[in-house]
Amino acid sequence: MAAGAMTAAPYVARAQSPAVSDDVVRIGLIEDMSGVYADITGIGCVTAAQMAIDEMGGQVLGKPIELVFADHQNKPDIAAAIARQWFDERKVDAILDVASSSPALAVIEIAKDKGKIITLSSPGSTRITNENCGPFAVHWAYDTYAIAQSTAQSLVRQGFDSWFFVTADYAFGHGLQEQSSRVIAENNGRVLGSVRLPVGTADFASALVRAQSSGAKVVALANAGTDTINSIKQAAQFGLTQGGQKLATLAGFINDVHGLGLAEAQGLTITEASYWDTNDETRAWSRKFFDKVKAMPNMLQTGTYSSTLHYLKAVAAAKTDASGPVMEAMRAATVNDIFYKNGRIRPDGRLVHDSMSLYEVKKPSESKAPWDYYKRLATIPGDQAFQPIATSTCAAARRQ
Numbered sequence: 500m501a502a503g504a505m506t507a508a509p510y511v512a513r514a515q516s517p518a519v520s521d522d523v524v525r526i527g528l529i530e531d532m533s534g535v536y537a538d539i540t541g542i543g544c545v546t547a548a549q550m551a552i553d554e555m556g557g558q559v560l561g562k563p564i565e566l567v568f569a570d571h572q573n574k575p576d577i578a579a580a581i582a583r584q585w586f587d588e589r590k591v592d593a594i595l596d597v598a599s600s601s602p603a604l605a606v607i608e609i610a611k612d613k614g615k616i617i618t619l620s621s622p623g624s625t626r627i628t629n630e631n632c633g634p635f636a637v638h639w640a641y642d643t644y645a646i647a648q649s650t651a652q653s654l655v656r657q658g659f660d661s662w663f664f665v666t667a668d669y670a671f672g673h674g675l676q677e678q679s680s681r682v683i684a685e686n687n688g689r690v691l692g693s694v695r696l697p698v699g700t701a702d703f704a705s706a707l708v709r710a711q712s713s714g715a716k717v718v719a720l721a722n723a724g725t726d727t728i729n730s731i732k733q734a735a736q737f738g739l740t741q742g743g744q745k746l747a748t749l750a751g752f753i754n755d756v757h758g759l760g761l762a763e764a765q766g767l768t769i770t771e772a773s774y775w776d777t778n779d780e781t782r783a784w785s786r787k788f789f790d791k792v793k794a795m796p797n798m799l800q801t802g803t804y805s806s807t808l809h810y811l812k813a814v815a816a817a818k819t820d821a822s823g824p825v826m827e828a829m830r831a832a833t834v835n836d837i838f839y840k841n842g843r844i845r846p847d848g849r850l851v852h853d854s855m856s857l858y859e860v861k862k863p864s865e866s867k868a869p870w871d872y873y874k875r876l877a878t879i880p881g882d883q884a885f886q887p888i889a890t891s892t893c894a895a896a897r898r899q
Contacts, residue, residue: 518819519562520590526807527591529578529606530621531598532570535699535724538754540598540621543800546791548595550784551807559814567591571602573698578602582609592820593617593810596803600624600671607636616822616829618810620802623750624670625678625886628849632893635822636848637829640772640802640839641855643671644886646749647678649770649857649879654717655686659745663715664693665706665730667722675721675749691715700726703733711739723750728758735763752797756872761863764872772798772854773838774873784837795870801838809834841881847893851881 528548530540545568552564567589571578578597585591586609593616597603603622610617611633619627620640627638651662662683666672672695680690691713694706707730710718718739720730727748734746748755751769775785775795788796796804813828814820834842834852842852858873866872888896 518821519560519814520592520820522562523565523590524559524562524811524814524820525565525567525589525591526810527582527585527589527594528566528568528803529571529581529594529597529602530568531573531724532568534573535726536573536598536621537724538758538794539724539752539797540596540799543788543792543794543796544596544598544621544803546788547796547800547804548807550788551804551811554808555811555815559811560818560820564811571598573599573602575602575605579605579609582606583613586610586613586615591615593822593825595807595810596620596799597622598799599669600626600674601669603627604631604670607631607633610635614822616810616826618806620806621799622671624674626670626674628845628847628886628896629892632848632891632895634895635826637806637844637850638848639806639850640798641770642849642885643674643678643749645855645879645884646675646770647682648884649855649877650747650749650768651679651682651688651719652686653857653877654745654747654768655683655688659716659747660686660688661715662688662690662717662719663710663713664690664719664721665703665710666693666695667726668695668697671723671750672721676719679719679721679749696722696726698722698726701729703730704737706730707734707737707739711737711742711744715744717745717747719747719749720751721749723752724755727751727755731755731759731763731767740766752799753795753870753872754797756860757794757870761861761866761872764860765862767860768876769858769860769873770855771858771873772852772856773801774856774858774875776871776873780837789870798838805834805836805839805842808836845888845896847888847891847896849885849888849891851885853878853881855879855881855884
């Protein structure tokens, strides 16, 4: 397993505290550094977390902040082994992202067993705030419920009321299909069929032929990363959109649009919790990010920045890196940073924020510069975007 570490430059802190374990605040990220999700998580999430550390000045409570990261190779057992070793031997205080839902669900169980804080921006499974919730687990940027609410509802109400799913065969893909199917049914639409394919599938031909022959108005891609790019490219080869079907990406990211180019991606609808070109503040931060990774950030990466910054501010407020007091401070404070607005952590661990937006990919003629790819169709208030806490199956939520 590949691993690395960054230690930020020191500064003169406001206060000294003996309550920092090992005299270091050590945080970790377990990402996909080399696989199908490397472009949308990977070094981009590591860089975003480091930018939050730098924003804090490199220290908290007079102690240095150390960032460690590793590659889980998209294998839950490897992710769990890394987390266990970090907590037991490397004295990691918190894990602030795990790429992909299946590895993330495995790491949540380790964090619960060790009584450690874990925040998650990259995975989308709603199991994180339902049956797998924990007292120190927070789901940050988005989830499959929010994507379904934003994308499926909008398209069905526009008349795109029959759907066929091409779904990645793991927790994240299953969740996208299930949540979207619920929204479709609630709005009097129909699901005509689906195909599940393993992560990393190269050939989508048979699935796309089935989607085409179904006659569905929408062919929905419940996958992510290079799977999304490959399925969109092959859909174009089969002439799906030319035949009148709409191609909807349920987990598309700006990186996918960049990889495809606007000629192929134009007209796609994508829901994200952040867009680099929103205002002067987001543009300034994103250009610094771009200088480091040569790509603009997506919501997984801005979510990692946001959760890292909020965690470190909570350590400062709690005057310790102990999980209990830090989580209390995280829940007590509103999240308002460059990208995430009016965020509050609910008892089930869901960060509800007002930053979910539905975008349409611009036509080539509409784009004025590189990475100028989105036009906003709608911004969804947090109380409408995310699963109501009344329907959560998290034990902590039921006690409220």
